[in-house]
Amino acid sequence: MNKLLIIAKRDYIESVKTKAFLFGLIVAPILFGSGFIGIALLKNKPDIAERRIALVDRTGEAAATVIEAVRERNERDLIDKDTGKQGMPRYSFETVAPDTANPDAQRLALSRRVRSNELYAFAEIGSKALHPDSAGDKNPENGISWYSNDSGVGGGRWINSPLNDGIRRVRLRQSGVDPARFSDLLGSVDIRPMSLVSQDERTGRIHPAEKRDQAATVVPLVLVMMLFMIVMITSAPMLNAIAEDKLQRVHEMLLASATPFDLIGGKVLAALGRSLTSSILYISGALVTLNALAMFGIAPMELIPWFLVYLIAEITMLSAIAAALGSACGSPQDAQSLGMLLFVPVIIPMMMMAPVMERPNGGLAVAMSFFPPFTPMIMMLRQAMPGGVPAWEPWVGLVGTIVGVTAISWAASRIFRVGILLQGKPPSMGELLKWAVRG
Amino acid sequence: MHAISLRGVTKTFGELKAVDDLSLTVPEGAIHGFIGPNGSGKTTTMRMIVGIFHPDSGSVQVFGEEMTGIRTGLIGYLPEERGLYRKMNVRTLLEFHGELRGGDNVPQQVSHWLDRLGLAAFADAKVETLSKGMTQKVQFIAAVVPKPRLVILDEPFSGLDPVSAESIREGILEMRRSGTTVVLSTHDMGTAEALCDSILMIFKGRKVLDGTLDQIQDQYGNDTIRVSAEGAGELLASLPGVENVRDLGQYQEVRMARGADPQEMLRALIACVPVKSFTVARPSLHDIFVRIAGNE
Numbered sequence: 072m073n074k075l076l077i078i079a080k081r082d083y084i085e086s087v088k089t090k091a092f093l094f095g096l097i098v099a100p101i102l103f104g105s106g107f108i109g110i111a112l113l114k115n116k117p118d119i120a121e122r123r124i125a126l127v128d129r130t131g132e133a134a135a136t137v138i139e140a141v142r143e144r145n146e147r148d149l150i151d152k153d154t155g156k157q158g159m160p161r162y163s164f165e166t167v168a169p170d171t172a173n174p175d176a177q178r179l180a181l182s183r184r185v186r187s188n189e190l191y192a193f194a195e196i197g198s199k200a201l202h203p204d205s206a207g208d209k210n211p212e213n214g215i216s217w218y219s220n221d222s223g224v225g226g227g228r229w230i231n232s233p234l235n236d237g238i239r240r241v242r243l244r245q246s247g248v249d250p251a252r253f254s255d256l257l258g259s260v261d262i263r264p265m266s267l268v269s270q271d272e273r274t275g276r277i278h279p280a281e282k283r284d285q286a287a288t289v290v291p292l293v294l295v296m297m298l299f300m301i302v303m304i305t306s307a308p309m310l311n312a313i314a315e316d317k318l319q320r321v322h323e324m325l326l327a328s329a330t331p332f333d334l335i336g337g338k339v340l341a342a343l344g345r346s347l348t349s350s351i352l353y354i355s356g357a358l359v360t361l362n363a364l365a366m367f368g369i370a371p372m373e374l375i376p377w378f379l380v381y382l383i384a385e386i387t388m389l390s391a392i393a394a395a396l397g398s399a400c401g402s403p404q405d406a407q408s409l410g411m412l413l414f415v416p417v418i419i420p421m422m423m424m425a426p427v428m429e430r431p432n433g434g435l436a437v438a439m440s441f442f443p444p445f446t447p448m449i450m451m452l453r454q455a456m457p458g459g460v461p462a463w464e465p466w467v468g469l470v471g472t473i474v475g476v477t478a479i480s481w482a483a484s485r486i487f488r489v490g491i492l493l494q495g496k497p498p499s500m501g502e503l504l505k506w507a508v509r510g
Numbered sequence: 511m512h513a514i515s516l517r518g519v520t521k522t523f524g525e526l527k528a529v530d531d532l533s534l535t536v537p538e539g540a541i542h543g544f545i546g547p548n549g550s551g552k553t554t555t556m557r558m559i560v561g562i563f564h565p566d567s568g569s570v571q572v573f574g575e576e577m578t579g580i581r582t583g584l585i586g587y588l589p590e591e592r593g594l595y596r597k598m599n600v601r602t603l604l605e606f607h608g609e610l611r612g613g614d615n616v617p618q619q620v621s622h623w624l625d626r627l628g629l630a631a632f633a634d635a636k637v638e639t640l641s642k643g644m645t646q647k648v649q650f651i652a653a654v655v656p657k658p659r660l661v662i663l664d665e666p667f668s669g670l671d672p673v674s675a676e677s678i679r680e681g682i683l684e685m686r687r688s689g690t691t692v693v694l695s696t697h698d699m700g701t702a703e704a705l706c707d708s709i710l711m712i713f714k715g716r717k718v719l720d721g722t723l724d725q726i727q728d729q730y731g732n733d734t735i736r737v738s739a740e741g742a743g744e745l746l747a748s749l750p751g752v753e754n755v756r757d758l759g760q761y762q763e764v765r766m767a768r769g770a771d772p773q774e775m776l777r778a779l780i781a782c783v784p785v786k787s788f789t790v791a792r793p794s795l796h797d798i799f800v801r802i803a804g805n806e
Contacts, residue, residue: 074610074612077606077609077610078610081606085595085597085598089597316593316595319593319594319595319596320589320591320592320593321593321594321595322593323562323587323589323591323593324587324588324589324593324594324607324649324652324653325610326560326562327560327561327562327585327586327587327589327662328583328587328607328610328611329610492562
C-alpha cells in the first residue's frame with residue numbers, strides 16, 4: 072500500500088478511537104443545538120411583565136398625547152396574532168412634573184426607583200422635542216431621553232414608534248388637523264422583504280419572487296455552523312497531536328521510512344476521513360430529523376455537494392496549517408498559543424456572518440467569498456441565503472480555493488520538513504516564513 | 511558492492527559545520543561502528559545515510575543508489591532520540607512500521623522478534639505501559655522489521671540494563687549472520703571493540719580514524735604498558751620514557767613516549783617496588799579515543 076495511505080489509515084483509526092473525538096462528535100452538536108433550541112424557547116416565552124414608565128415632559132403639553140399613543144399601540148400589539156397569547160409587556164405611565172431648578176437631582180431620584188425595580192425606566196421629553204432646533208441630535212432637548220438599566224432603548228425597537236407617534240400627534244393638533252384623521256395620517260404600512268424575480272433561460276418561464284422571512288436564514292446559519300463545528304472538532308486536536316508526537320520524538324524513525332510529504336499528506340488525509348465521518352453522521356441525522364418533523368422540504372439538498380467540497384477544502388487547508396504549526400512547537404504551551412493562528416480562516420468568517428447575511432451580495436460579502444481562506448464558509452453562507460449567488464461565483468471561488476489550498480499545503484509541508492526534527496526554542500514568525508520559502 | 515559509500519560529504523547548520531568533507535565506505539554484511547564525542551557529527555552522518563538530511567555537497571550512496579529523498583525500505587533506522595506512538599498496541603505499532611517499509615511477512619517477523627527479545631507476552635499491551643528497557647527493545651524491533659538490507663542504530667545500548675543490552679547484541683549478530691549490514695554508534699568502546707568489524711571515528715565533523723580495530727591499533731604501535739605493582743602510584747610518572755599514566759584501579763596503564771624502551775622502564779620499576787605484572791600492549795580503543803578527543 073502507498074506509504075501516504077498507510078500513515079493516513081493509522082492516524083484515522085487511532086484518532087477516531089480516542090475519547091476526545093467521540094466526545095466532540097456527540098457533545099458539539101448538543102451544545103450548538105441547545106443554543107438554537109434555547110433561542111426558540113425564549114422566543115416562545117416572551118417577557119410579559121408590566122413595565123411602568125415615569126414620564127417627565129419638559130414641553131408641558133406632550134405627555135398626555137404621547138401616553139395615549141403608546142397605550143393605543145400597546146393594546147393593538149399586546150396579543151400575538153399567531154398564538155392568541157400575550158406576546159409583549161403592557162406599558163403603564165406616571166407623569167412627573169419636571170424639576171427645573173435641579174434636574175439632575177430629579178434624574179437621580181428616578182434612577183434610584185428604576186434600580187429598586189419600582190420603575191422599568193423613565194423618559195424625559197426635551198423642551199424642544201415638538202419643534203427641534205438646528206442642533207439636531209446634539210441638543211438633548213430636541214428629543215426624548217430614555218433612562219433604564221437595559222442597553223439602548225428598553226423594550227426594543229417597539230417603543231420608538233409609539234413615542235414618535237405621540238410627538239407627531241401633538242404637532243398635527245397644533246397645526247389644526249382633526250384628531251379623527253390621526254390614524255389615517257400616521258398609520259404605517261407593512262414592508263415585505265421579497266426575493267428577486269428570475270427567468271429560466273431554457274424555458275423562458277418567469278419564476279415569481281418569494282417572500283423572505285427570518286426562517287429563511289436558518290438554513291444558511293445551520294450549514295455554516297455545521298461546517299464550523301466539523302472543522303473545529305477535526306483540526307483543533309490535530310495541532311496538539313502533532314506537537315505531542317514531536318515532543319515524544321516519534322517522527323524521526325518514521326522519516327527514515329516515509330518522506331515528509333508522505334507524513335503530512337497522510338495526516339491531512341486522515342483528518343479528511345475524520346471530517347467526512349462526522350459530516351455523514353450529522354447530515355444523515357439532520358435529514359432524518361427533518362423527515363420526522365415533516366420538514367424535509369427545507370433541506371437544501373442541492374447545497375450538500377457544495378458543503379462537502381467546501382468541507383474538504385477547509386479541512387485540507389487547516390490540517391496542513393496545523394501540521395506546520397505543530398511541527399514548530401517546542402512545548403504544549405506553544406501549541407495552545409499557536410491554536411489561535413490556526414483558526415483565523417474560520418473565526419473571521421464567523422465574526423462576519425451578520426454583515427454577510429444582511430447583504431449577501433454586497434461588496435464586502437462578495438470580496439470575502441473570493442478570498443481563498445474565507446471562501447468555504449462565506450461562499451457557503453451566500454449560496455444558502457434566499458436568492459443565492461450568480462451560478463459562476465461558486466466555481467470561480469472553488470478554483471481560487473484549490474489554488475489557495477495547494478499553496479498553503481505546499482508551504483506547510485516545507486515548514487513541517489524543517490520544524491519536525493528541531494527541538495528547543497520555537498521558531499519566530501520570520502523563521503517560519505523563511506522555511507516556507509526556502510524549505 | 512558497498513552497502514554505504516560517502517564521498518566528500520559536507521553538512522552545515524547555520525555557522526556550524528556538522529560534517530566536513532567526510533568519505534567512507536562500509537562493505538556489505540559487516541558491522542561498522544561510529545564513535546566520537548557528543549556533537550562530533552555521528553547522528554548527522556547517520557541521518558544523511560537514511561535520507562532525512564541531504565548533504566550540502568558530496569554524495570551519499572546506499573547499495574550503489576544515490577540517496578535523493580526516496581525511501582526505499584531497504585534501511586532500518588533506530589534514532590538516538592527514542593519515540594513511539596504511546597497509545598498504540600505493541601504488535602499494531604510494529605506491523606505499522608513494517609508495512610511502512612514495505613516488507614513481506616511482517617506479522618510473522620514481528621512475532622519472531624517479539625519472541626527473540628522476550629516481549630511476546632506484551633504484544634497486546636499499549637506502549638505507554640512498558641518499562642523504558644522494554645520500550646527500547648520495541649523500538650529496536652521497529653527498526654529491524656521487515657528484514658532490511660541495512661540497519662542504522664544510533665546508540666542502541668544507551669540506557670539498557672546488561673540483560674537487555676545482551677539481547678540487543680545477540681539480535682545484531684543474528685542480523686549480520688543473515689547478511690544484513692549494521693552501522694551502529696556507541697560511546698562504549700568495549701562494545702565497539704567486541705562487536706564491530708570496522709570502526710569510524712568522527713571528531714569535529716571530520717574523519718579521524720577508519721578501519722578494523724587491528725588497523726587502528728597498528729597506527730599507534732605497542733606503546734602501552736599495563737602494570738600492576740604495589741605502591742607504584744606516583745612513581746610511574748617519574749620513570750624514564752613515561753608519557754602518561756592512567757590509574758584503572760587494579761592496574762595502571764602507562765603510555766610510553768615514541769622510541770622509549772619498556773625494558774629500561776621495567777628495570778627502573780623493579781629497583782623501587784615489587785612488580786606483580788608487566789604487559790606490553792597496543793593501546794585500547796578507549797585510550798585512542800581519549801588521545802584524539804582530549805586533544806592529546
